[in-house]
Amino acid sequence: xxxxxxxxxxxxxxxxxxxxxxxxxxxxxxxxxxxxxxxxxxxxxxxxxxxxxxxxxxxxxxxxxxxxxxxxxxxxxxxxxxxxxxxxxxxxxxxxxxxxxxxxxxxxxxxxxxxxxxxxxxxxxxxxxxxxxxxxxxxxxxxxxxxxxxxxxxxxxxxxxxxxxxxxxxxxxxxxxxxxxxxxxxxxxxxxxxxxxxxxxxxxxxxxxxxxxxxxxxxxxxxxxxxxxxxxxxxxxxxxxxxxxxxxxxxxxxxxxxxxxxxxxxxxxxxxxxxxxxxxxxxxxxxxxxxxxxxxxxxxxxxxxxxxxxxxxxxxxxxxxxxxxxxxxxxxxxxxxxxxxxxxxxxxxxxxxxxxxxxxxxxxxxxxxxxxxxxxxxxxxxxxxxxxxxxxxxxxxxxxxxxxxxxxxxxxxxxxxxxxxxxx
Numbered sequence: 001x002x003x004x005x006x007x008x009x010x011x012x013x014x015x016x017x018x019x020x021x022x023x024x025x026x027x028x029x030x031x032x033x034x035x036x037x038x039x040x041x042x043x044x045x046x047x048x049x050x051x052x053x054x055x056x057x058x059x060x061x062x063x064x065x066x067x068x069x070x071x072x073x074x075x076x077x078x079x080x081x082x083x084x085x086x087x088x089x090x091x092x093x094x095x096x097x098x099x100x101x102x103x104x105x106x107x108x109x110x111x112x113x114x115x116x117x118x119x120x121x122x123x124x125x126x127x128x129x130x131x132x133x134x135x136x137x138x139x140x141x142x143x144x145x146x147x148x149x150x151x152x153x154x155x156x157x158x159x160x161x162x163x164x165x166x167x168x169x170x171x172x173x174x175x176x177x178x179x180x181x182x183x184x185x186x187x188x189x190x191x192x193x194x195x196x197x198x199x200x201x202x203x204x205x206x207x208x209x210x211x212x213x214x215x216x217x218x219x220x221x222x223x224x225x226x227x228x229x230x231x232x233x234x235x236x237x238x239x240x241x242x243x244x245x246x247x248x249x250x251x252x253x254x255x256x257x258x259x260x261x262x263x264x265x266x267x268x269x270x271x272x273x274x275x276x277x278x279x280x281x282x283x284x285x286x287x288x289x290x291x292x293x294x295x296x297x298x299x300x301x302x303x304x305x306x307x308x309x310x311x312x313x314x315x316x317x318x319x320x321x322x323x324x325x326x327x328x329x330x331x332x333x334x335x336x337x338x339x340x341x342x343x344x345x346x347x348x349x350x351x352x353x354x355x356x357x358x359x360x361x362x363x364x365x366x367x368x369x370x371x372x373x374x375x376x377x378x379x380x381x382x383x384x385x386x387x388x389x390x391x392x393x394x395x396x397x398x399x400x401x402x403x404x405x406x407x408x409x410x411x412x413x414x415x416x417x418x419x420x421x422x423x424x
């Protein structure tokens with residue numbers, strides 16, 4: 001199966017249905033009252049965390065999603081049917097950003113977690129909703145509210161407890177295949193691992209952890225060299241790193257320098273990554289040349305405060321001791337949820353009273369989520385609805401502000417997508 005860890009999609013929720021203007025017309029009921037029903041709400045688009053999904057490949061083939069609109073209200077107080085929500089399943093570990101602003105709008109970190117990423121428009125109220133003691137025959141209704149529409153970037157960040165890091169071909173894939181049921185491709189050349197592999201490691205009944213085999217890092221990875229940013233993101237949410245170092249003597253590189261390079265790349269990419277605790281596994285310790293390399297390197301790393309383990313991922317030498325050490329370390333570390341530094345931007349209903357008036361050339365532009373919504377749901381072809389909007393503008397102080405800024409009869413005023421002449 002193709003592994004896809006970043007896609008861009010377009011989502012558009014459903015528009016709210018219009019409210020109805022209607023009056024009872026029944027035999028033997030000479031003075032029937034208003035009975036226009038409300039419009040149905042538009043469908044929303046939600047993301048749901050699915051623990052059985054491991055890739056975003058499904059979104060490669062369908063990039064646009066549109067929820068159905070609400071049905072218009074009708075007479076006899078019949079409310080319109082709401083549009084059905086569209087539920088999109090994504091892997092746990094999917095982070096969602098607004099493509100235009102870069103803001104994080106959802107962070108799927110739990111199986112079954114549900115997040116609204118495009119809010120459906122509310123249905124407009126029918127004229128029956130406007131009946132009052134002083135207004136017994138309302139001849140207006142609201143239009144349905146416009147839906148939320150946006151481009152989103154979905155980015156998968158694997159949720160593993162442990163990340164295996166190190167240079168290419170140090171034995172990460174072999175180790176994960178030895179300690180878990182994962183079956184990564186293994187061969188003797190750089191960048192064997194082209195996709196991160198996840199494996200569940202069972203320590204004892206009822207105790208296990210998830211380990212991610214992260215593709216090899218080389219110098220310059222934090223700037224995109226090699227596989228670079230494409231895979232560094234996958235260690236961001238681990239709690240513990242296991243740093244594999246090849247001590248076989250066959251790489252023609254200095255193992256100590258390999259260790260430094262990988263840690264420099266981690267620090268350059270993320271301060272949080274560089275602060276994660278690390279266990280060091282000196283791999284291929286069963287090969288003859290390792291005997292001359294291990295003592296000095298082990299003493300050096302131990303002096304720097306690292307717990308060092310000698311292992312052979314091929315033969316299994318020392319692997320079980322490493323697994324137990326990982327389990328003990330994880331037991332002392334907190335389980336993270338959504339990263340604290342990420343600000344989640346959720347949908348909020350517009351604030352009716354927040355607005356501002358700005359002059360753009362000879363025009364006057366009124367901005368504010370509440371007033372823009374009010375104009376959007378006003379039927380400009382209905383005289384009663386327009387009068388209601390005028391009264392609301394007066395009550396909110398917008399008419400007075402337009403006067404104070406020099407608006408005169410006939411001046412162009414724009415609110416959202418609606419333009420009209422100022423009438424004082």
